[in-house]
Amino acid sequence: MGKEIIIRVRIDEADSFVLSNLEKKYGMTKSQILRESIENFEAVRENKMYPLRMNRLTETFGDSYTLKAYGVVDADILLGKGFWAELEANYHIKRDEIVRFGSSILEMHDNLLRIKGGSLAEMQTCLKILNNKRRKGGLGMSYYSIEGEDDTIKTFVLVSYEVTPKEEAVIVKFSSMDNSVTYELRPDMRFESVDAICSSLQSKLTKAVASGYTVKISEYFARMYVMIGYETEDEFEMDQFTASKL
Numbered sequence: 324m325g326k327e328i329i330i331r332v333r334i335d336e337a338d339s340f341v342l343s344n345l346e347k348k349y350g351m352t353k354s355q356i357l358r359e360s361i362e363n364f365e366a367v368r369e370n371k372m373y374p375l376r377m378n379r380l381t382e383t384f385g386d387s388y389t390l391k392a393y394g395v396v397d398a399d400i401l402l403g404k405g406f407w408a409e410l411e412a413n414y415h416i417k418r419d420e421i422v423r424f425g426s427s428i429l430e431m432h433d434n435l436l437r438i439k440g441g442s443l444a445e446m447q448t449c450l451k452i453l454n455n456k457r458r459k460g461g462l463g464m465s466y467y468s469i470e471g472e473d474d475t476i477k478t479f480v481l482v483s484y485e486v487t488p489k490e491e492a493v494i495v496k497f498s499s500m501d502n503s504v505t506y507e508l509r510p511d512m513r514f515e516s517v518d519a520i521c522s523s524l525q526s527k528l529t530k531a532v533a534s535g536y537t538v539k540i541s542e543y544f545a546r547m548y549v550m551i552g553y554e555t556e557d558e559f560e561m562d563q564f565t566a567s568k569l
Contacts, residue, residue: 388412396440407439415480424448467497467538486524493520511565523562527552
C-alpha cells in the first residue's frame with residue numbers, strides 16, 4: 324500500500340444522509356465507500372461498469388447469449404449489486420417469458436433478454452432457470468430438429484410450417500430463415516388416408532408449437548419413412564409416415 328494522503332471533503336446534509344445509509348446497508352466505512360467510488364468513477368462515466376465481471380454472466384452458457392449492453396440500477400455499484408443487462412439469445416421463443424430469482428427479474432421477448440436488479444450470481448441463476456426450462460421443453464420456442472440416417476442432428480429456428488393435402492399424398496414443409504425441408508407423406512397401414520395423415524400432423528404440430536416443444540423429425544429413407552412429432556421428459560409423441568424427401 325502506498326503512502327496515504329488525507330483529503331478533507333465538504334458534503335451537505337443530503338450527501339451525509341446517503342453516506343450513512345450506505346454505511347449501514349453494506350457494513351462499510353464512509354472512507355471505504357468514497358474510495359470505491361473513486362475506483363469506479365471512470366467506469367461508470369464511460370458506461371463500462373465492471374466489464375470483466377459482467378462478461379462472466381454469459382461465459383458458462385457457451386455461445387447461447389451475447390451481452391449487448393449493461394449498467395447499474397439506481398447508481399448502486401457497491402459490492403457488485405444492482406446491475407441490469409441486455410442480452411441476445413441464439414434461439415427464439417414464441418411467447419414472452421419472465422423468470423424471477425432473488426432480487427433479479429429476467430424478461431425475454433423473441434430472442435432479446437433484459438435482466439434487472441440483484442447481484443451477478445442472482446442474474447446468472449435467472450439464466451440457468453431459463454435454460455433448464457428450455458431443456459425440459461417448457462418455453463415457447465420455435466424449433467425443428469432433423470435427425471439424419473447417419474445419426475447427425477441439425478436444429479433450426481422454425482419460422483413456419485405448411486401441411487398441404489393432395490389427392491394421394493400430403494406435402495409438409497418446415498421453414499427457417501435460411502433453410503427449408505419438404506416431405507411427401509403417403510397413406511399406408513398406419514394412416515390409411517390423406518385426411519388421417521393431416522389430422523395426425525396438425526394435432527402434433529399444433530401442440531408442439533403452442534407448448535414450445537421442439538418439432539422432431541427422424542429420417543429413415545432406406546425404409547422409406549420419416550417420424551414427425553415431439554418429445555419431452557414426460558411425453559413421446561412421434562408418428563411414423565411412409566415418405567420421401569422433395
